[in-house]
Amino acid sequence: MHCVVAVAIEVKVWGRLHSRPTRPVVLDAVGHRSHSMVVQMMPVSQATVAGLRRLVGPKDVLTEKEDLIPYAFDGTAALRQMPDCVVFAASTEQVAEILKLANQTKTAVVTRGSGTGLSGGSVPCAGCIVLCLAKMDRILELDRANLTLLAEAGATTQAVSEAASAAGLFYPPDPGSMKISTIGGNVAENSGGLRGLKYGVTRNYIMGMEVVLPNGEVLWSGNKCVKDVAGYSVKDLFIGSEGTLGVVTKVLLKLIPKPAAKKTMVAAFGRIEQAAQTVSDIIAAQIIPCTLEFLDRTTIRCVEEFAKVGLPLDCEALLLMETDGHPAAVADEASKMEALARKNGATEVRVAQDDVQAANLATARRSAFSALARISPTTILEDATVPRSELARMVLFIQTVAQRRHLRIGTFGHAGDGNLHPTFLTDERNAAEMHQVEEAFKEIFEETIRLGGTITGEHGVGLSKKGFLPKFAGGASMRVMRELRRALDPNGILNPGKLFD
């Protein structure tokens, strides 16, 4: 039995090391970090709870401890904070009323979809209301004439994707958590996925949205027009805003025709650099496949153990490659990619026999992060992204850092985007090792920035990378971001403590 030791160990969150005086973060006996917020918000008073109950009905306001504990975290490792209450909204009007009430009482509001984020973006702050939109999950319209889809924010990415597919259309963004992630959350984090290389990310499919501002005002930005330059592109401001500027309640999405053909292949390599070089060579050959995913040996084993899709196990790295489009182009690109893989020493190139096999491979790849948890109790992944020409260099650097610090690591990611997810396999209860992990991330981020990359490709800043943002973004950008946030949310009620203070 693990007895609870009443000693708190102070460590620093890796994401906050660079910028400002580091706030201590307390690890309790089992290693959870709890974090305090700088912004002084009022805790949720009894009167506010009563007000919320009047607005949405008593069943949709949760305040009991057993109801709140499951909302104290999101998909990010080792971050936990209890909210004061959870409220479910059923309509835009309810969201507006809830925000009005919160704004009047200066109560913090953390908006949440399915809580699958990987940067702590929907982890509550102390004394906050969690505003959960998971029940606003309707697909409102599919416009076949304009190729658009209108959904409520709580609709899952999978539901959007399936609705599009049922109409013979295609919604490409496919984050790893797409089976449960909400479209509102995807907008807030500007989520990517496996198809970013060719099809871009969530931002590229947003034609319009309905947003509730902190004062309760409802704003529509965008429309079904392909071209629209009337004023600032306000909707773009909210994409990737991580719940700090407004609450997205409806999203108008662009759909595209389904590609006529596709071909999915898996190439196995004896050395990691060979796989990375193949990626760089494919891009340099001006081939843009829809998926170009990298998995290292550790990840391959974990994924195969879960998904049992027959991945080759006797190799150091795999590339999952998929090309889609016109059948002739697909055949041409596939053969070129295969040739490049072989030129770089691929020991084996397998082609998926049918759509089911191809889909199984993609699903298996999407499970990579969670599957790595088979190895160790705590999996901490990062989202470093570099220009594609630097991929091989970055992969080697990560390996070197892990070896030098005696850390176990599984690396996978969207190699074609230069977007890697080095995942440290550790145990949050091991303070010494956690310290090594933090230091390793520092090194990786510094190298990322040096190579012209970014600190987060698709997971967002949230709490995890907030400390790195000022150095990465620079003074002027930070000032603009702060002023924007202050202009839209003068009382600072929306997701305080996230992105930056």
Place this chain on the structure above:
Amino acid sequence: MHLKGLDYSVLQQCMHCGLCLPTCPTYVATKVERHSPRGRIALMRAVADGRFEMNKAFAEEMYFCLGCLACMSACPAGVNYAELFEHARAEAEASGVLRSPKRNLIRTLAIRWLFMDLSRLQLVGRALQLCQQLGLQALARRSGVLKLLPRRLRELEAMTPVVQPQFSADLIAPITPAVGAKKHRVAMLIGCAQDLIFSDINRDTVEVLAQNGCEVVTPPEQLCCGSLHAHNGEWELARQLARKQIDQFPPDQFDAIITNAGGCGSHLKHYARLLADDPEYRQRAALWDQKVKDIHEWLMGIGIKAPPSDGPPQTLTVTYHESCHLAHGQKIVAQPRQLLRAIPGLNLVELPESAWCCGSAGVYNLIQPEMAAQLLERKIEHIKSTGAAIVAAANPGCLLQLVNGARQRGLNLRLVHPVTLLAEAYRR
């Protein structure tokens, strides 16, 4: 048997990615995290950490969980939710937060008395059989006297299964020789409720085994597998039953120990875990776990004899509903479908959400009637969409639930175990 005593890494294994959420029937129905595997594990971890005091709400939550284990199929991290959930229920029971005179009485009667000795269950079965044969139940239903009962009792009465005129021991010889050359020697577990309500399925199973070269040992007096006990927080009783099972069917004397009920099989295959700290039984339990085979798993493993190809005059459409504990608990997904496809004259159509719980879930439909009814409705709608005349399912709980669902809605569906369809094909 306590969450605090559990290997903490089992709890830590959950990295709260949320991939279980869309597969959890209670989460999908409510969209409330507490009613999801991730939420429940967070509560268990809070109890283990001492951050949260076990209370009635926690205990009720653990009983709101169906225990369907769909989350285990979905979990890339390999969280052993089955183990966590059994521990959590055991701890809830030990804490006494749910105790009430009525609940205590029912639990004592059912778990500690009725299902610890199946001759008692058979006695109750005989009494019910007599009532049904004399037409007393039909009379009571017609006369309107049942309307005097409280609503919940009336609902329960309506769910009473029809007891078979003959139990397994009346239909199956203690030793059934193989048809043709004997290739295997297997033991046949007849189950508890299955024995009373679906003794014909047991007979069909034995027939099919014999047809495929198995000598089948079926002792007339058998035991409950103990899953009812383990799932309801009574681990010690579950352990007692496991030891007795191993004594009755020494695993080294059989090529396989056959079960045809998904729910039982899922529990039967984990005696080693149950008896891990029992030096006398530990090793035999490990061998036992290897020898227990679901009937579909066994048949497809040894390869079945093709039934005669002259099938019925017209092709019948059949769909397959997956027992949760067969699909998620035992990961037996392909074999029942292969078996159905091997039967001439049947056209297998896939059931949408085939592995989504039907709401039966052991005794769930008795203790959580509202959620169970919602799930049944969802399942029946999917069944209707297939247009199938036959629904095959390999668990007595599912079959009963679906029989009731079809009857309530006046649907003309045949609910049947896949093995029965194969047995019929052999008889043609």
